[in-house]
Amino acid sequence: MTVSRAHGLLASLALAGIAACSSGAAGDVAGASAGAHRGQGGTLSAVRARGAVKCGITQGAGFATADDSGRWRGFDVDFCRALAVAIFGDTSKVQLVPFTQQQRFSGLQSGEVDLLVNGSSVTSSRALERNFHFGPVYFYDGQGFLTPKSSKVARAAQLDGATVCVQQGTTTELNLADFARKNGISFKPVVMEDLRGAVGALASGRCDAISQDGAGLATTRTMLRNPNEYVILPDRISKEPIAPVLRFGDDQWLEVVNWVFRAPVEAEEFGISRATVARAAQSSDPSVRRFLGLEPGVTDGFGLNARWTYNVIAAIGNYGEIFDRNLGPKTPLGMERGLNKLWSDGGLMYSPPFR
Template identity: 50%
Template sequence: MRIENRRHHTWRTKIAAGVITVATLLSGAAHAGPTLDKIKERGTIKVGVGTSPGFFAPDSNGKWQGFFVEFGRALAITVFNDPDKVEFTSSSPQQRLPALQSGEFDILLSGVTQTVTRAFKLGFHFGPTIFYDGQGLLVNKSLGVTKGSELDGATIGVQSGTTGELNIADFFRKTGHKFTPVTIEDSNEFLKALESGRVDALTQDASDLALRRTLLAKPDDYVLLPERLSKEPLAPAIAAGDDRWLEIVNWTVYATIQAEEFGITKENVDTFLNSEDPAISRFLGTDPSLGQAIGLDPKFAYNIVKTLGNYGEIFDRTIGKGSPVGFERGYNQPWTQGGLLYSPPFR
């Protein structure tokens, strides 16, 4: 789970949990018609997002920007051929899953970790993972540590009630070392504990730690260890019961990934329109037979790339090297370059 799932615990969580339990009991009656019909009737897609810099945050003009937000726009292009026919609503961790169940959102692009419980028990479908995250360790450089297993006897800050708490305990049990956990509720307090030397290290999703590191007074005194303690695949989530909507989500994401694999970018996409490669002309819709067969605008992939760019461009612009956030691509590169992004063929 990302940080978004983790804040606001204790009494708030309990209240929300109570409401959610009732909500789940009532939810049987909630999904009557397919999501896609509702979207078409309404004319916009309702997307639940979170609030995390780089991933989803409004800019000074109040327009939503960020990595996940761009995929919401891509969906609007696939369905309506208009990147603005989408409404973003920020949603807190406690309410987002019930809100998806109740039909408040058509899709959650709020960095939900795909898990087996959420699939079977809560009844959600997940699209392709669009961001591979994992729990990391942010360590004071003066300790001279290069691996998590060298942190024997260390004091480690974790946010209370999170999967991070369980993951770090599992990790130390596995390596057979001892550590002292310091559970911290407040996210600002979290960084201060490291700066004041109250803890030797912090553990949290790596993307979140990387971001917080830049907020430290002396970022260069701290290092984010390359090791990952857990798997946190963040994927779009939709309510079960609308297979066509799920496929639209799938292939919208795949279109951005496939474009990067082909080397097609926002700038050069028009030069590919004359391509002799049948795979590319199917992909861009210059050969319309594929689009007609699947009942989508044959040019939907072209429109996405032309408007937003491919996966790599979206990544760089929002959270990558071209943004103040400055993440490394890591696993989030095409499989051809050693990453985990892999699109099934467009045929």
């Protein structure tokens, strides 16, 4: 089965799905219209009935990779597991469905997954034209360039006339063309369906640079044989706020996702970590007690276990822990927090209050 065939097959299945479905995946959608007056689209009950959250991911070092024992790990995976903990109290009650960048939206639209946690950026056209909802931004990123040090390029604007490899299925091609137009330069894009193709082309010298999101560049750099011979240019040519993506029409599910994604940030703001959550539960601070579900009426809506926040922090940790474990300086990706620091440290991470 070839790459393109497999993709074509999936696309035609999606098409056939739209044509032929009158039950199954479309059931969620049918439920959406039935329960629309209460804003309950039925995704949460479908998840409960199935006994697992179906989370669409995209493979990438640090974000979603299978380890030696075949267990999925990574930044995105941890957020998927946080949902499983909040709903079922169990990190394993999650089905991770890998999508390419290309397949992800049709996969979500056809009901194959309950949400995407795969590095998709929030954009107006995806919300207004394509009818997707976005949960909270859990990662701030921007598109940049990775080049060989030997090309002696310091800034992106010096790449005039360069051949730039990009992976298909993202807004990368658009950002690249915009950047070139704005700066009056030109690029020759080589559009690869598969990231490995782009990496191979950079390594062999076919391309002068790879352009993708900053996080992607850090991942890509680790895939090269001599990562130290390559440099990530300082320019960020786009804003890429990464958030979970949901189908329209299910307010209840949106709110569950919203608050589960905020909990690790709120925990970090309180200074509560995996190690200290048990002690924090003894705290007399009313806001901490409310956050950990020790006061009624704060975290116990939609039939969730009132102590789900406690369980999530105990099982997954706070935002800083999730970041450091998967992406931080001690990992092969070696990423700095940057914009992803807490607002109180000069970053953009900020959780609305749990009260």
